Amino acid sequence: MKRFAVIGCGFWSQYQIAAWKEVGGVELVAVYNRTKSRAQAIADRFGIPKVYDTVEELLDNEKLDFVDIITDVDTHEKFTLLAAGKGVPVICQKPMAPSLEAAERMVSGCKKAGVPFYIHENWRWQLPIRALKQKLDEGIIGKPFRARITYSNSFPVFDNQPFLAELEQFILTDIGVHVLDVARFLFGEAETLYCQIAKVHKNIKGEDVATLSMKMKSGMHLTVELSYASKVEHDRFPETFIHVEGEQGSIELAPDYWLRTTTREATVAKRINIPYYPWVDSRYEVVHTSIVEANRNLLAALNNEGPAETTGKDNLKTLKLVFAAYESAKRNAVVEIK
Amino acid sequence: MKRFAVIGCGFWSQYQIAAWKEVGGVELVAVYNRTKSRAQAIADRFGIPKVYDTVEELLDNEKLDFVDIITDVDTHEKFTLLAAGKGVPVICQKPMAPSLEAAERMVSGCKKAGVPFYIHENWRWQLPIRALKQKLDEGIIGKPFRARITYSNSFPVFDNQPFLAELEQFILTDIGVHVLDVARFLFGEAETLYCQIAKVHKNIKGEDVATLSMKMKSGMHLTVELSYASKVEHDRFPETFIHVEGEQGSIELAPDYWLRTTTREATVAKRINIPYYPWVDSRYEVVHTSIVEANRNLLAALNNEGPAETTGKDNLKTLKLVFAAYESAKRNAVVEIK
Incomplete structure (x- = not known):
């Protein structure tokens, strides 16, 4: 059972979390959101034990097998490198970064830290x-x-x-x-x-x-x-x-x-x-369903059961x-x- | 009634001639083909009075309101300029010429001669x-x-x-x-x-x-x-x-x-x-039918009843x-x- 945290509790997070529950084999132990009340609402809805309003605190307190970053694109680099710095593998929403340079820093940062780095590219x-x-x-x-x-x-x-x-x-x-x-x-x-x-x-x-x-x-x-x-x-x-x-x-x-x-x-x-x-x-049916498949592929990679496609x-x-x-x-x- | 000649009696000429008969208001008085027997076959089929195996002879002998050139692309320039030299308006099959330079010579040649020059672009x-x-x-x-x-x-x-x-x-x-x-x-x-x-x-x-x-x-x-x-x-x-x-x-x-x-x-x-x-x-239905419309437009222009689209x-x-x-x-x- 892989322990993970979700970083960012906006619109898309509810589908991401629901899809993880379909995949199984994971335990969502904590969520972060800038506005804690929103993180609390997601935690209540999905039965998540812990809620944080800083990523630093979350990473310091939780023993994690990976994080799933679902924040706005502007914060992807910061949160990715924070997690990598703690040796925690990262799954990050698309688009990876607002510039090619930032994306390259994220890839090389994770590589240096020796942690797997995956993009949640579900399409x-x-x-x-x-x-x-x-x-x-x-x-x-x-x-x-x-x-x-x-x-x-x-x-x-x-x-x-x-x-x-x-x-x-x-x-x-x-x-x-x-x-x-x-x-x-x-x-x-x-x-x-x-x-x-x-x-x-x-x-x-x-x-x-x-x-x-x-x-x-x-x-x-x-x-x-x-x-x-x-x-x-x-x-x-x-x-x-x-x-x-x-x-x-x-x-x-x-x-x-x-x-x-x-x-x-x-x-x-x-x-x-x-x-x-x-x-x-139902308006997003084929896209929401694809999240399950994307998550399954990334989890298999985290479990060393096969390669991830969207590294x-x-x-x-x-x-x-x-x-x-x-x-x-x-x-x-x-x-x-x- | 406009008197015209067809120059070139290959595959396409039969449709071109049949389309002229649909349009009406024209009289096909002579045909040319490199191989005269082929010209004769077309003349017999469509009831055309005269048959030539040189364009020069045709132009010298016939009093024409226009020519319809349906030969291979390589001969378009030569026959267009021959007709223009005799003051005869020209309709020429597409593609106009094998090079842009040849096409430009054809357009300027007809302009200098003061004869209308149209391309039979039926699509x-x-x-x-x-x-x-x-x-x-x-x-x-x-x-x-x-x-x-x-x-x-x-x-x-x-x-x-x-x-x-x-x-x-x-x-x-x-x-x-x-x-x-x-x-x-x-x-x-x-x-x-x-x-x-x-x-x-x-x-x-x-x-x-x-x-x-x-x-x-x-x-x-x-x-x-x-x-x-x-x-x-x-x-x-x-x-x-x-x-x-x-x-x-x-x-x-x-x-x-x-x-x-x-x-x-x-x-x-x-x-x-x-x-x-x-x-x-029937395999070319929509294309063959379009020849009638193209010819109608060009004849109207020759009759000063309206502009030709495909000059x-x-x-x-x-x-x-x-x-x-x-x-x-x-x-x-x-x-x-x-």
């Missing part, structure tokens, strides 16, 4: 995306030569989370970091990246539309379309649609989790069922794509990924 | 594409901020036209010139263009896949996907699929000519019916995109359109 753990990956790996469509990943809807994100309208950089850091991680998961690393961004909502600071054209190391072309400004027919937050063209056929991840595989013989369509957990918000080191590569996208858009030029 | 005259343009113009979806044009199928072009496998430059000059003309027709001029190309069929010389990412002068992002190597579910040569995201909604030109317009209220779907002409090859001067802008695409792919860089 790639969505079951329809895993099912698509499995089809790719089966080789039915042969070598992919082009793909398109689309995340475009008109979900009122700014109504629910007004602070998003204040971010200088919005959709690439918010959803882009997820989708670009999926891109790497499915298709490997990028050689070059070109990105255009746009602001369609009038009263926001950052971009709410981004269009990327990547050349992958495999040689394939990858288009990524992101938008929170699209009143489309299949307006299905938070679904990701994917279309892959291969030498022998194609695969589509279509609305409502229909996976459609086309070969010379036929199109075979299969709906990927999402298991039901009573704690998920800090791996996630640095995803972040590099995000920051390369901003650089490309600013210069309207193709950027090399190093 | 933009497909009725589903016209219907989409009308929806855009009605303003229902507001200002477009992004669009994607997809022409991807696995039609066995190399089986039907083996010479296509020998071209050093294939899909961008073959279909790209059509699709990029549609892009200009729908969304105006491009500011910059980025293109990746690939060769998926093993035994061909040129590219059979191209992926373009354009920044339009309007500010919108435009992705263009071309492929003759895609075994996709909706494998519908020669259909062009289009998706436009606007500030107030979106429009999709979907398989089988379904035009779907989405606003806050609803998605309205309407199938665009293609009129039947007995001479069309040589206008088509130069389309060709610039094609050659910019090759340059971009070669350099893996964003190219400015001047």
